Amino acid sequence: MVIGLDAGGTKLLGASLDHDLELGPRLRHSWAGEDRDATLDVIARAVEDIRAQAGEVGAVGLGVPALVDWSEGVSRWSNHLPLDHVPLRELMAERLGLPVVVDNDGNAAVLAEHRQGAARDSENAVFIALGTGIGGGLVLGGQVYRGAHGYAGEFGHLVVDHDGADCPGACPGRGCLEALASGRAIGVAGERAARSAPDSPLGRRLAESGAVLGQAVTELAHDGDETARAVLADVGRRLGAGLTGIVNALDPDVVVVGGGAVAAGDLLLDAAREVVAARALPPVARAVRIVPARFGEEAGVFGAGLLARELL
Ligand SMILES: [Zn+2]
Secondary structure: OEEEEEEOOOEEEEEEEOOOOOEOOOEEEEOOOOOHHHHHHHHHHHHHHHHHHHOOOOEEEEEEOEEEEOOOOEEEEEOOOOOOOEOHHHHHHHHHOOOEEEEEHHHHHHHHHHHHOOOOOOOOEEEEEEOOOEEEEEEEOOEEOOOOOOOOOOHHHOEOOOOOOEOOOOOOOEOEHHHHHOHHHHHHHHHHHHHHOOOOHHHHHHHHHOOOOHHHHHHHHHOOOHHHHHHHHHHHHHHHHHHHHHHHHHOOOEEEEEOHHHHHOHHHHHHHHHHHHHHOOHHHHHHOEEEEOOOHHHHHHHHHHHHHHHHO
8 A cells, every 4th residue: 555645736635545556535635825844744644644544554655746856856946835945755754754755746647647547558648737837747758757857847837928927936937838728827817707797607606706716617617608618718729829839849649638627628628629730730730639637636646656656
């Protein structure tokens, strides 16, 4: 038995993973702006909680939304959590008394989708996670590609609009894909659309609750609200613009889209597929598939568990 944890920008997900690669009871914690020490406390407590239910645990895998020095297990820089220059592997191993492996969350997720999920038959796959931000991971030649230091696969910081809006969080970039097509970007676009269509279900949601989150846009779109559907199609086209550059550069067999925002499904992905079909280099566009993650938002937890198993 091992434990996989996926620390996202707004929440921590965790579960045990058994010999048959079945995930045990899930744990979910929402972050509330904890500082570095409190963040580490939450992660350690999550492991202890899962351990209390799962029984004997041999290792822990931890995915974080950060540039992780893979060989050292050090989180060097994070756009969304206070994890700059934190020797996570060493700190957690000491605290938990267990072997710990630390990786970028997107790398963990692409491993899951490659081994058991939507990229199972692919030697060259791109994973992109639409959450608070946009995470990514890359399989090249059947192996997770981490780059020279462990920092590769940050597709969220692919510049789509050279003079665009400031990237949210600590990224110094502008017009990054993350600023345009993340789960948070769906909420921002949804709020704008709600203001200009106050009589739509989306507009009424804004009036009732004072804010619109990406989740509400998706929910209303599934219920048939045309305003919400138009928001998802618009964000899907932005995603498609980013994917066009990615597939032209990498020629993957498959692009797997995960993260919380993939709950929007084809309402988002069809718009992205249309843009890629129209704008990517034709042979590349014809060859690539754009599919939802098999593991949905649990790809990171599953992948972190797989990494932990490799330690045993
Ligand atoms: Zn950025």
